[in-house]
Amino acid sequence: MTKKYYDFEIPKNLIFNTRELIDVLPLKCSVKLDVKNFENILSKTLKLKETIVKLNFTGVGKEILAGGIIEGKISTQCSRCLKEIESEFSEEFYETLSTTAKEIDIMNIIQQTLALANEIQYLCSSECKGLCFICGENQNIKKCKCEEKKQSPFAVLKDKFDKKNKKEK
Numbered sequence: 001m002t003k004k005y006y007d008f009e010i011p012k013n014l015i016f017n018t019r020e021l022i023d024v025l026p027l028k029c030s031v032k033l034d035v036k037n038f039e040n041i042l043s044k045t046l047k048l049k050e051t052i053v054k055l056n057f058t059g060v061g062k063e064i065l066a067g068g069i070i071e072g073k074i075s076t077q078c079s080r081c082l083k084e085i086e087s088e089f090s091e092e093f094y095e096t097l098s099t100t101a102k103e104i105d106i107m108n109i110i111q112q113t114l115a116l117a118n119e120i121q122y123l124c125s126s127e128c129k130g131l132c133f134i135c136g137e138n139q140n141i142k143k144c145k146c147e148e149k150k151q152s153p154f155a156v157l158k159d160k161f162d163k164k165n166k167k168e169k
């Protein structure tokens with residue numbers, strides 16, 4: 001007797017036994033992810049919140065197609081002004097997996113997919129003016145005068161050079 005999908009228990013670590021999985025194909029499921037699984041994957045400023053993955057497995061010949069959508073929220077800092085922000089995300093993946101492998105590690109695929117979040121620049125707004133490099137003032141709140149006072153290092157050099165030239169003449 002073949003198993004039915006409702007007899008099938010989704011492994012908590014999302015590492016599926018290939019044979020058990022084949023018995024219940026096609027399989028659709030939705031799993032809440034334990035954010036602890038991603039703490040080492042994401043940079044320190046990124047925190048996952050309320051993340052789920054919707055999985056869709058189908059068998060095609062000697063292969064299993066695994067599709068997934070990871071949806072959730074990430075809390076982080078604006079990369080310009082460091083304000084705490086929350087950002088929603090939705091990432092998809094598609095993998096073709098061989099049925100000859102003993103296990104199918106979906107957690108690994110999810111971790112690799114979420115690692116891409118490290119490469120993204122998160123902004124509180126596309127118009128964020130960021131912090132002043134000199135005094136650290138948040139330019140969205142108060143515009144400082146540093147930019148006007150700032151002198152290019154080349155201008156200083158040019159000044160010295162000019163003076164030196166004058167002396168030599």
Ligand SMILES: [Zn+2]
Nearest residue numbers: 078081124128
């Ligand atoms: Zn900002």
Ligand SMILES: [Zn+2]
Nearest residue numbers: 132135144146
């Ligand atoms: Zn300033």
